[in-house]
Amino acid sequence: MNILICPDKFKSSLTAQEAAEALAKGILAKRKKSSIQIVPLADGGEGTLEMIQNIHGGTWLTHAVNDPLGRTIEATYLWLADQKTAYIEMARCSGLQLLSKKEQNPLKTNTFGTGQLILHAAKQGAEIIVLTIGGSATNDAGIGMAAALGYLFFDETGNAVDPIGENLEKIAKIEGQNPFPNVQFVVLTDVDNPLHGPQGAAHIFAKQKGANTQSIKQLDKGLINIAKWLPADIPGAGAAGGLGAGAVYFLGAEITSGAEWLLNKVHLDRAIRKADYIITGEGKIDQQTWSGKLVANVVGRADKQFKQAILVCGTFEDPDKIPLFMDVKDIYSIVDEAKNLADAMGNSASYLECIGEKIAVKYL
Numbered sequence: 001m002n003i004l005i006c007p008d009k010f011k012s013s014l015t016a017q018e019a020a021e022a023l024a025k026g027i028l029a030k031r032k033k034s035s036i037q038i039v040p041l042a043d044g045g046e047g048t049l050e051m052i053q054n055i056h057g058g059t060w061l062t063h064a065v066n067d068p069l070g071r072t073i074e075a076t077y078l079w080l081a082d083q084k085t086a087y088i089e090m091a092r093c094s095g096l097q098l099l100s101k102k103e104q105n106p107l108k109t110n111t112f113g114t115g116q117l118i119l120h121a122a123k124q125g126a127e128i129i130v131l132t133i134g135g136s137a138t139n140d141a142g143i144g145m146a147a148a149l150g151y152l153f154f155d156e157t158g159n160a161v162d163p164i165g166e167n168l169e170k171i172a173k174i175e176g177q178n179p180f181p182n183v184q185f186v187v188l189t190d191v192d193n194p195l196h197g198p199q200g201a202a203h204i205f206a207k208q209k210g211a212n213t214q215s216i217k218q219l220d221k222g223l224i225n226i227a228k229w230l231p232a233d234i235p236g237a238g239a240a241g242g243l244g245a246g247a248v249y250f251l252g253a254e255i256t257s258g259a260e261w262l263l264n265k266v267h268l269d270r271a272i273r274k275a276d277y278i279i280t281g282e283g284k285i286d287q288q289t290w291s292g293k294l295v296a297n298v299v300g301r302a303d304k305q306f307k308q309a310i311l312v313c314g315t316f317e318d319p320d321k322i323p324l325f326m327d328v329k330d331i332y333s334i335v336d337e338a339k340n341l342a343d344a345m346g347n348s349a350s351y352l353e354c355i356g357e358k359i360a361v362k363y364l
Contacts, residue, residue: 004275006039008282013348016040022349026356043294044188044258045134065116068109068137085128086121091135104210106139107166115148133240139165142246151176168222185253193238196223201238259294278302281312
């Protein structure tokens, strides 16, 4: 039997690679002759650059940049010299993970560090720069990034405006142009929210970045103002606090589905074709899983090739929402095996190994 194991990460518990290895160990314990291919996946967030490197190689480049509050940090990105392509995960320089709970405030943060990494990659000779834009600490519509690339922002009186979230509503004039018109910019996100409004960047995402009700209203006003220039209604415009729209306006970027683009990049359809069974999953499978997320994409691709998909997860909710062609008996949850949630989180690898053994006995 040829088994393809291609999970996403189990957040706060296991990387995609660790989850896949645990499942493989369990399968081989019961079915030693199984041929197993491991392809750890990511959806544009944490682990994406490692996934790309696993398939295509590349080297890590480190550069001193500003964090969301302007402090100097070291940030890395993936450089594929032979392809003249740079992969930049904006969370590594402008992410919420870089701030303590007290420091989180999207009125004061910006994406300047992301712009600095773009500048560094372009000077390396990058002809393609791929931006993954999950996990941001910002709501600045990308003006911080643009400032790092030479754009200037002014208020009605002609005074320069500091490029942070709270100043979006003050901007009356923008000066500058894309310094890298010959570089192709691709933005990966599976967020399709518009720039502003009830479903926009501020109202949907700013609270988790430290904003209160008053500052959410202020940020949304700012996004309405900056929409005089930026495209507000394209899918993904509101991703990463409006960085999606900012990347389109300031860099001429194309926004595309992170899951779709990345699965094509790792040639997942080819791997599915060779497999008898496909095992995928993530930390939590629920209603949201089936609205275009990575696992749903994998399952859909397997179904197109009439291949059996088996799902593993930490917790399984909303069984009535699974696709019609799937059976709930083909979904395995760590919580069902563990004593409690703490046990499930602390011993995920062991439980996945056990699940791997069960899968081997039942299907192989």
